[in-house]
Each structure stands twice: as C-alpha cells, then as structure tokens.
Amino acid sequence: MVRVKQRYILFSILYPVPPNGSVSSPIPQSMAFHQPSPTALTRTSLATIIRHSIAHNFGDLGMGQAGGFAVKYFSQATSTGILRITRENFRILWAALTFVRELYGQPAVIKVVRVSGTIRKAEKEALKLAEDTIRRVKNEHKAMGGSKSGRGIAAIFAAGKSGGKVPQKATVEDEDEDEEMIVDIVDSENDDDDDD
C-alpha cells in the first residue's frame, strides 16, 4: 500500500489597493499590501473562489486533477492560509491561485509563500512570517521616531476587527522586549470531511 503524498501550500493574500473608507491612522509602509481580508472570506468561500479559478483556467481536466484540495487553515486577520493538495497536482492549484485577481470586488493577489510536504513546516513558515511582519512594523515605527510603541500594530489589527472568529491572534505584550505570539493553527488531519 502506497501512501498518498500531499503538498501543503502556504499562501498570503496581498491587497494592492487599500479598502476605501477605512483606517483612521496611517498604515505602516511595510503593511501597505497586507490588509485583513473581507469578513465574507471564509475557508469555504475561499475554496469556492479557488475552485472557480481552476474550472475557468483548466477546465474539467483541471477540476478532476486539482479540485480535491482542502483549505486546512485560513486567517482573515493576517490573510494567510494553508491548502492541501496531492503532490502531482500542486502546480495546477498554484497556477489557479496566481490567476485569482480579485476577491469580493477588491483587487487581490494570492502569493504562494511556501510549498511543503508536511503541514508542520507550513505552520512554522506561517509563524515566521507573522513574527517577521511584527518585527518589521516595530522597526519601522522605531525608525519613524514613534514613542507610542505598539500603536501601529494595534492599528493594523483594529482595521481587521471582524465579526467572525479570528483563529490567529498575534498579541504584543508591552514593549519591544517580551513579545509573545499566540497562534493556534488547527492541524486537522482528521477533519477532512468538513471542506467539501
């Protein structure tokens, strides 16, 4: 019996155009493209959008090859997520992601950050990504001579305040020194049935 090999695709959604009529405080430059996702964008609706993209670009054959992917994780706050797909077909899914041009009428680019053989590695990369982002924002804030540290980050996550449950929280404790990340990525090897 041969095990079915999988690939886990870690992606992040970039929004080149800021959402209109929002965000009172200016967004740090390094976060300009990293907006929170619309509240309507959930794991299931994202799967539908990606499936449409596959069907449009690769037809029935593509749907047969890559239609069986699963959205293992998606965070609206950080606009990152993890997809699972069989190893032979991950390039089709990748291409379909690249061809997505807008989400809910908002111009968007889905960037594949990492392709990994285990979900653990993908999670690690997601954590690193979030940590890097926070570090970058802090540095930028410091460089601009801001005394109210943590304000910029608060603004970013305030902009993403959404009604829905946000599975990934990045909380920054106090000042620069002791920052702590609470990220609960659901490693759901057993909940395959909830996606399709």
Place this chain on the structure above:
Amino acid sequence: MDVDVPSKEKVRLKPRSPGEQRFTVRKPEWQHLHLRMTFDPPYPADHSSPSYPPDLLTWKTHLSEALNQFLGVSGMAIPVDFLHSADGAEVYIRIPREDSPRFMAGITGWGKEVEGRTVGFRVLGSTEFSMGLVGGDGTDLFR
C-alpha cells in the same frame, strides 16, 4: 537537434562522401492532425446549406468550445493553424506537439447539439510531420 556522429567502424566499412552529415530530429515543434467533423444523424452526401459543409470559422468555434470545456482558458490558448480544408468536413491542422495529447483528449470527448444534430470530432490522423498526413513516402523530394 542531435547530430548523429557515425562511429569509427561504420566509417571504415562504408566511407561517406565528404561533407555528408546525418541528424535525427528528435523533438519536432509541431504535431499535424487530420480531423473530421461528424454529424449524427449525418448529412446526405451531396447536402449543401449554410451549416454544411462547415467553414473554417465554424471549425474554430467548435474546437474552441471543446477545448474550453475540457481544458479551460489554458486549452483555448493552444494555437491551431489550419493548413488545409479538404471539403469542409475534414481539415488538416497543426498544433504544438506538447499540446497534442491534451488537445486530442479535449476535442474527441466533446459533443454538442446543433440544429438537431450532434456535432463531434474524429481524429483521422496524427503525425509529427505533415508528410504523414498527406501520404507518400516523400522520396520524390530527393530526386
């Protein structure tokens, strides 16, 4: 393009004329197909109307539709060169060789109802060189 350099023994056994070179075309750029558009129920042999025999635009429309269904936009992006149309119902086309398996799978698995007849495609011939479709061994080229 690989140049087939003759081994030393061969040269000794059968000397080549000076300047003679041999090469094998291993991966040709094109695949040539001979297609027929099928109608069910079929048109009478001498039937002639605006919808039969189909013109090249009809061919292009139907091929695109078949490819769009099976392969999506990436299938419609396969460039099709119409080389010759025998009598409308049959054409000779040329497509990139790498696309030919997908192309053939896409068009042969397609069918559509047009004016009460099911339209489909049949691949009558597929070869990397157009001579394979036209017939003949091509020796007359070298005479």
